[in-house]
Amino acid sequence: MTPDARPWRVLALAPLSERAVRGLLAPLGDAVSVTVPAARDPDAVREALPGAEIVLGDWTASLVLDAEAVRAAPGLLFVQQPSVGVDGHDLAALTAAGVPLANTPGVSAKAVAEWCVAAALALCRRLTAADAAVRAGEWPQLGLGPRELGGARVGIVGFGPIGAACARLFGAFGCEVSYWSRRARPVGETAGAVYRDLDELVAGSDVLVLVIALAEETRGLIGAEALARMPAGALLVNAARGGVVDQAALAGALSAGRLAGAALDVYATEPLPPDDPLRETPGLLLSPHVAGVTAQATGRLLGVVLENLRAVVEGRPVVGVVNGLDPVVRRRPAS
Numbered sequence: 464m465t466p467d468a469r470p471w472r473v474l475a476l477a478p479l480s481e482r483a484v485r486g487l488l489a490p491l492g493d494a495v496s497v498t499v500p501a502a503r504d505p506d507a508v509r510e511a512l513p514g515a516e517i518v519l520g521d522w523t524a525s526l527v528l529d530a531e532a533v534r535a536a537p538g539l540l541f542v543q544q545p546s547v548g549v550d551g552h553d554l555a556a557l558t559a560a561g562v563p564l565a566n567t568p569g570v571s572a573k574a575v576a577e578w579c580v581a582a583a584l585a586l587c588r589r590l591t592a593a594d595a596a597v598r599a600g601e602w603p604q605l606g607l608g609p610r611e612l613g614g615a616r617v618g619i620v621g622f623g624p625i626g627a628a629c630a631r632l633f634g635a636f637g638c639e640v641s642y643w644s645r646r647a648r649p650v651g652e653t654a655g656a657v658y659r660d661l662d663e664l665v666a667g668s669d670v671l672v673l674v675i676a677l678a679e680e681t682r683g684l685i686g687a688e689a690l691a692r693m694p695a696g697a698l699l700v701n702a703a704r705g706g707v708v709d710q711a712a713l714a715g716a717l718s719a720g721r722l723a724g725a726a727l728d729v730y731a732t733e734p735l736p737p738d739d740p741l742r743e744t745p746g747l748l749l750s751p752h753v754a755g756v757t758a759q760a761t762g763r764l765l766g767v768v769l770e771n772l773r774a775v776v777e778g779r780p781v782v783g784v785v786n787g788l789d790p791v792v793r794r795r796p797a798s
Contacts, residue, residue: 469797470496471776472538474515476508476526477545484519490769494776505532512536516794517775519768520544520552527551533560541775541792545768547571547625547755548704550677554786563788565771565781569624570763571755575674575702576628578754580612580636582726583670586698587612589724591748613637618668619656620684621675621703622648629672630654641667644675666692670700677704687712696723702754705730714744722746728754 473495475484481499488495498514500507508526512518512535518528522545533539533556542557542564549566557564585591588609596603617633619626622644630640631654640656643664665671665685671693675681685699686709693699699722701708710731716722726748727741733752741747771781780790 470494471516471772471794472514473497473517473519473772474508474511475499475519476521477519478503478521478523478525487765488769488772491772491776495772500526505529508532509535512539514538516540517772518542519772520546520549522546522764524548524550527553528557529553530556533557533562536560536562538795540794541565541781543768543771543781545764548676549785550704558786558788561788563781563784563790563792564786565783565790566785567764567767568783570767571757571760572624572628574757574760575625575754576632578728578750579629579672579674579700579702580632582700582702582728582748582750583617583633583672583698584612585748586700586724586726587615587670612670615639615669616641616667617670617672618642618659618664620644620661620664620671620673620707622653622656623674623676625674625702627652627654629674630656633670633672638670645680661689662692665689666694668697669694670698673699673701673703673707675703675707677706682706683709685709685713687715690716690722693722695721698723699725701726702728705733710741714740714747717744717746724748726750728752 470493475497485497488497498511500511509532512532515536516538520542530553533553539562542562544564544566547566547568549564552564589607593607613636615638617638617640619629619642622642626642633640634655641659641664642656643659643661647658684707690712713725717725724746728750729752774781775792784790
């Protein structure tokens with residue numbers, strides 16, 4: 464076997480059996496050899512890393528590559544994260560080691576945007592309260608106080624592919640859509656949404672939709688002060704990351720009646736702990752981090768992952784590198 468014909472050694476961290484991972488990567492044939500950690504814990508990952516050239520990440524973010532893990536992987540050349548978020552991976556350590564990390568941008572944009580609209584509709588029309596009342600033998604036609612989504616001022620925090628998809632869908636309902644992101648987009652790329660600074664957006668949104676990536680500058684972005692600036696009776700929808708919102712402050716705003724409702728698909732700790740106060744907070748719709756989990760989105764994700772791994776094998780540029788390194792992954796000579 465010539466050096467170029469060696470199978471690329473792939474360590475898969477996803478919560479799947481080795482057999483299942485082999486099945487997913489079967490289209491790559493003999494170009495890759497697949498292993499999984501002996502257990503789903505950081506120690507097992509570090510033990511398995513020395514032989515890995517490619518790491519296929521864990522979409523649940525339970526297993527990640529911290530600085531210690533990167534040091535344990537001297538042969539690592541590429542990390543493919545099968546999700547949009549790259550939470551937990553030490554990007555600085557990977558960059559210093561010359562290891563590009565790619566995510567799967569855009570694959571869940573439609574799914575997440577649909578969830579955001581569905582959540583906003585559920586809150587506006589008070590669907591969960593109506594369901595609970597009817598199940599309890601009540602018939603509160605006049606007491607629920609639903610409202611229409613159409614015509615509402617919708618503010619979108621974050622304007623990547625998900626934010627743009629949200630703008631299109633909320634716009635189709637006749638909403639007045641604005642957005643804030645760390646970088647304003649050209650007018651032709653905003654689906655009719657108007658850029659506003661964050662304070663103005665928060666203070667002027669009947670529905671505030673969060674779809675921004677979690678980073679140091681966005682952690683706690685929507686805290687007590689921002690929540691206090693929201694209009695009385697406003698709604699909040701979070702499909703970003705739990706750390707973007709101060710959950711205790713949100714629970715307080717809902718309990719005090721300052722906000723009319725909120726919908727969360729993401730939490731600071733996942734799964735949501737059994738004793739978390741959010742479970743008892745009124746006006747809160749809870750979802751188990753499934754906004755982007757549809758059969759269609761999963762199919763698109765697998766397509767991007769396979770194409771990127773195929774690009775590595777064939778010496779072509781990968782897509783979605785998030786840490787600024789060369790997208791062409793170059794193999795080291797056999798020792």
